[in-house]
Amino acid sequence: MFTEHLKAIMDGVDGAIACSVMGFDGISVETLPKDLPESAVELDLQAAWVEFANLMSQAKAAAETLKTGKVAEVSINSEKVITLLRMVNQDYFLVLGLLPTGNYGKARYVMRITAPRVAKEL
């Protein structure tokens, strides 16, 4: 059921490497593609996502004491990959690994419209 939403992200975004519905405990509920491409394996995206899940969890917690409001999206741009994280609900988020040459604007847009659809299924 999450698969179609993740597929919509992968198909809609040029340069998308892999995407996932993850819990803030760093455990993936569903990841696409099933067989990660070589680029994702080389970059060890899953290890990165566990770290970034931890950071997003802290950003979420920090936001409760800050006046800037709830955190909706975090983006971490490193040399070899852009990582977009989008809040789904209190417990889950969407994460997308994107090539630095990928379509970042489209990625943000597609993640924004997909998050509420995923939320309905949780």
Add this chain to the structure above:
Amino acid sequence: MFTEHLKAIMDGVDGAIACSVMGFDGISVETLPKDLPESAVELDLQAAWVEFANLMSQAKAAAETLKTGKVAEVSINSEKVITLLRMVNQDYFLVLGLLPTGNYGKARYVMRITAPRVAKEL
């Protein structure tokens, strides 16, 4: 000397609220505007930046054990403000608070070209 670079960011980006050169210890080297606008005071941007400096510091440290490469940019988008953080060097970064309706693409561009100019002055 940092002022002109910060001014270039503020002038170049629609929706910019305030920007700063900060150390990873959370201490601001220089912030513009000198008299923070009411929006920045209401949102308590300085408190948010200290928290986000801490997160960026952790992202930088995590990157050393990850295969995704050095972190160049982090963006934390919350309900009331978009925060863009751009690495300057090992010790310092640029931070910009932007209205959610502000020009995010332009902000990323201006931060990217300004960071190396600030680095030369440090």
